[in-house]
Amino acid sequence: MDGHDTEGSETSPGGGGVGRRRALRCLGGGALAAALGTAGCIQQTGEGGTTETESEGGSTAEPTTDGDDTGTSTPESVTVGVLVPTSGPSAPLGEAQRQGAELGVRYVNESDEFDFTIDPVYEDTQTDPSTGLQRAQQVVENDGATYVAGALESSVALAVADYVSDRDVVYTSGAATIELTGENCNANTFRTETNAAQQMAGLVDFVAEELGTNLWLHTTDDAYGNSAVSQIERRIEARGFDIDVVGRTMPDKGTTNYGPQISGISNSEAEVLAVPDTGADLINFMKQADNAGLTDEVDVIGTAIFAQVSRQALGSAAVGAYSSTLYNHKLETGDNRQFVESYRDEYEGVPGSFARVGYDMIRMTARGIQEAGTSDPTTVRETLAGLDVTTALGTTPFRECDHQAVNPVWTGQVVEGDEMPAVELLNKVSGAEAVRPCETTGCSI
Template identity: 45%
Template sequence: MADSNTGQVDGFKTTRRAVLGAVGAGGIAGVAGCLSNIGGGGGGSDTVKYGVLNPMTGPYAGLAKEQRKGAKLAVKTINDSDEYDFTIDAQYGDTQADAETGQQEARKLVEQHGASFVMGAISSSVALGLNEFATEESVVYSPGAAAIPITGANCNKYVFRCETNTAQIAEACSEWTLNNLGSNVWFHIADYAYGKSVLSEWRSRMKGSSADFSEAGVTRAKLGAKNFDSFISQIKNSDADVVVVGSTGGDLIEFLNQANAQGLTDQKKVMTTTGSFQVIRGALGEKADGVYSGTRYVPKIDAGDNQEFVEAYKSANDSEPGNFARVAYDSIRMVANGIKEAGSTDPDDVADTLGGLKMQSLFGENEFRSCDHQAKNPVWVGQNVYESGPMADVKLIEKVSGDDAIPPCDQTGCQL
């Protein structure tokens, strides 16, 4: 489905998918409009069709709003810039945090909008489904989820991830946790792809660490669970020093609210993989105080053009960006840089170009690693510190560089 015309204007090919998409969306008039765009005029005349998929309903709705705002800012930034000889036409869909719905929405955006590039999802289960869709339909896909199989065993040519994955966070934070918070560890996870990935990555690194490690126990809650009483009781009654929590969104908010109310956070150290997220801190307020987290992003990071991004986001949304806005923004911008470098809007050409291409990101120079298409993001160990106001701040304790946080290629399970 990635066949392209041999004709080329301003150095950019147009794909058969774009023409078919125009037929689906607007019949012959749509084709005429598409061909008119190809035919020239002043400046960059190619239009890149993008599909952006966010779980606007369901357990990750709070995170999705931020992700969509970041995507919209990226589209506006690229369209307003003189650096790109094309513009992005984005349409949006709702995955509802459901894998089947996610694929249905993606198919609609490809067939009706003519999208050749897709960004989104927060649930790792949804993202894994979209991985399959990307290779079936030959569309470049940028996932917003963190489970390692997305750029591990389930990687493919068309998937390029800006989100920091669970292995990078575990690499940066697991041994630090043993050395600084305690060696007897209880794991509590949301029982789906993301939580399972957290458990696997943290457990394996702790076992392989030179630090002392023992596993006190594991509890698994269904995604979207509301009552954590039995899990919290088990953890409180154990001899664990620290609880590593592998969940996000509403699952993590509910768990930490109840853990705080029942005194667990006073009794045990709590290390999370997403507790530094702005939406988590905003929902918990003072109850977030003292919680540790593998930290992917906070607005105060002084790197790349992050401060320009923060100001633009604040101007557009009257709030500061969090990690999901960062991921959406960098995902679309880094792929746009691949389109620019390839001199083509054909997904196959772009996919062949993106791997190993060094470019600027909000973290400074970055790249999608050739062997697995995972961005080489830095990770911080952070702790929520509440002083006043609506939410805790994040104290950055230790930074691990992108090169040091990312696991070796032969450990990812990806074969490209």
């Protein structure tokens, strides 16, 4: 890529003429930014790559001849839009993801490994797809971001992925829904989070090896719950495990009373109860199941019981349950120790899985830009696919066939702890073992 001023110089040829139109735009942008409350005057250049032009918006004729270091060198600053829900039902998880992302940005900006800095724009998706999409438009069209990261909820992530699919924007997702790297995959979308299929692989393998044969599935009737159920059944069949699914309950999201489901499970022949559920639904179900004595009757295994928010909320009600575990602060993988330390310094306490995803989604994107030597999204996305990157989970590249990070999965058991119950890791399924074979994803990039 060449200099940064392509658009400006189109309308005003001649060296000194960066002037009117450009300044107008910057001022106008500033006025609008003031009106709408967004800061700075950042714009996108024609060939991709973004630059902050505050110095030109300001009056002094500071010689910003950044055209000097031309060629394929990386730009000084890359704008990354970070879209996480900090309001709405997913706000607590989004908050953690955002903390991780902030640390990730700081890591990149303070490290010598990167020739550029990240200029983050944080926006709240409100856990709503239309708002999430609007925010994606805002960071791309208004703030000039060519990189977008984040989102937790499936429908928000799918809306953002759909938006970037026909633009020169790279999106690194923090959502787990299977479609994102399945039927709805696209060349511009990558996923740092461990997807539902990988999570279920850990769960099913553990049930088969350690727990029993009569399995009951309980989850919420939403995108995650549905893909969880189908991935569990697929894994059982693909591996030929001796597991009978004796029943399933899938109430609506936001159910208040799980009494009917709990009675049904209790009256069945189930030995093992799989709860691939998340958030408030998981917590309310577990709380009521414990109160009704169900957790004494069957072995419970989940996919999010390991999460801090679940353990904190459930307290002793979680002890004894198994959980497919995506992350634990005690892991010695990759540069996790460094991550845990910097998290401790900043926020007190230890990071959870959502913070890990936030941290690594920024760093993985940054490594792609560094490796490509340019911030041009098209080049970066080609570099990023298949690139070996070190994360807190070890070496977890985005696969070329579907852009899914090849994360390992652990199984753990919740045990008594000091302030809240802790997780004891029991076994590990490697990244290659856990991930779906390329040909079964339904994704073609």
